[in-house]
Amino acid sequence: MNALLQRLQIDLPLFQGPMTGSDTPQLAAAVSQAGGLGFLGCGMRSPQAMREVAAAVRAATAKPFGMNLFVLEQPTPDAATVQAAIDRLAPLYADLGLPPPEAPARWCEDFHAQFEALLEARPAVASFTFGILTAAQVARLQAVGSTVIGTATTLAEAQAWAAVGADAVCASGMEAGGHRGTFLTPTQPGATGAAPSLADFAASMVGTLPLVAQCAQALSIPVIAAGGIMDGRGIAGALALGAQAVQMGTAFLNCSESAIGPAYREALAHAQATDTRTTRIFSGRPARGIVNRMMQALQADESTVPPYPVQNALTGALRRAAAQAGQADCLSLWAGQGVAQVRPMPAAQLVALLAQEWQQATAPRSTSTIGHQ
Ligand SMILES: Cc1cc2nc3c(=O)[nH]c(=O)nc-3n(C[C@H](O)[C@H](O)[C@H](O)COP(=O)(O)O)c2cc1C
Structure with a gap:
């Protein structure tokens, strides 16, 4: 039990990553019910669809779950x-x-309408990618009881989230499936508000190992490790680096409850x-x-x-x-x-297997075995 798990009231340091287009309320509910944290990727869901999927998770489990948005303006x-x-x-x-x-007629959902729907849904966790919130937006979510998590692909992005008052940071390494969450411009220092260029995206391809280790050392808020974690040994490794939980996407994609x-x-x-x-x-x-x-x-x-x-x-x-x-x-x-x-199976079974593997990976090993080699 670390500070993040205590705050979220979950048993396992394990999030099913939000997966726009592939997650379902059934997947999120199964993971939460099994002791992890299920997520709904709502980046492309309308405010009405957000209400419906949040209600569907709540109908299936009383456990906490998360909802995730893309921070995006209409281009x-x-x-x-x-x-x-x-x-x-x-x-x-x-x-x-x-x-x-x-x-x-429009290129994406209206972020501000989605944000209001998120406040109304009051998920235990509200997480974000592709951009950053203002301190006032973070405070509004915290006021309705949501824990705010920002996605970072570099240490500077993690520090930016900490500076606006986020409760935790999801450090997403370059191994991760799906979109890069990059929003800062490491190759253009001082270019405030500029969209990341291709060179910025390339510079922000930091692997999970160095990103998590750096963030855990530099930040005073909890770090969640994402990218390339597929089994219990991966969970143990991320926690050894200082993460308080892991976020796994690819591992859950082929679960029976996913939409693919x-x-x-x-x-x-x-x-x-x-x-x-x-x-x-x-x-x-x-x-x-x-x-x-x-x-x-x-x-x-x-x-x-x-x-x-x-x-x-x-x-x-x-x-x-x-x-x-x-x-x-x-x-x-x-x-x-x-x-x-990837191991295809129902999500509850996968969570139980991951928990068992994680325990095995962290159990003290007999020194006599090493001594006799
Ligand atoms: C199909 C797919 C869709 C994803 N959609 C989102 C999303 O909507 N929002 C988000 O923050 N992350 C998204 N991600 C990232 C995952 O939540 C998670 O952080 C990532 O998959 C972790 O790396 P892994 O795939 O190596 O486990 C997506 C990943 C995948 C594979």
Whole structure:
């Protein structure tokens, strides 16, 4: 029992990471009920959908759970940029028998409306990625009883979250599946408020080991380790570095309760650690996933696709159609470098197994065995 677990009233130092598009209330409830902390990725959920999924978790368990948002403003891309992005994607849409995508009425959910829905839902944990809150926003969440966690990909980002009053930081190493949460600009010191460039994203690809160790040493608030943690030994390792909990995404992706379809499950079952890359081509923000045809076909456009959420919105219909057709070729197969260790099973069983492995990994070893070698 450390300070974070005591505060959250959970038994295990283990979060199921929020996974936009892949998590479900059933997954989150199963993890929370088993003693960990289940999460709902709400970055692309409407305020109404947020209310519904929070209610669904509460109907299934009285245990605490978390909700996560993308800190994002509505972009205003120029028409030429949007048209160029549409033209690049048109052949892939045509391959699936679809017309080219159209610019949507809005590019992403309204963050401020989502934030109000979050305050109303009062989850035990409210976590954020892609940006940072103001101190006033952090205080509003704390006033309704939510513990606030910010995602950091560098020590400077972790310190920025501590400075606005966050209760804990999720230190997300470069091994992690899904999007990089990077929001600061290490290659442009002093450029306040500037969006991270490709060079900034590259500089912020810090591995879980050094990131967690640095954050745990420098911060006085708890650190949660994310990225590449797949089993009980990984949990023990992260805690030995000073983390108070771990956040695991890829490990839970192939659980029975996750929302992913058969093509994605099949890809996860066969992927090796060497099969993942980070790419901007699906969404406009670097994210780690399993290499497939779409990633390879658009690789040359890596530096020119419009930033998140524009590219994300323009590829959305294609990815949905590919999922429906059972074609992994045009899906964003988000997964971390630990993908070869994914174990498909119900979430409660996985949490129990992780707890058992973690205990084994931390149990004192007999010195006589070492002495006789
Ligand atoms: C499919 C998928 C979707 C994700 N969506 C989100 C998200 O919406 N918000 C977020 O903060 N992190 C998101 N993540 C990151 C996870 O919450 C977690 O931090 C990460 O997966 C940990 O690394 P691992 O995949 O190596 O376990 C996502 C990860 C995956 C694999």
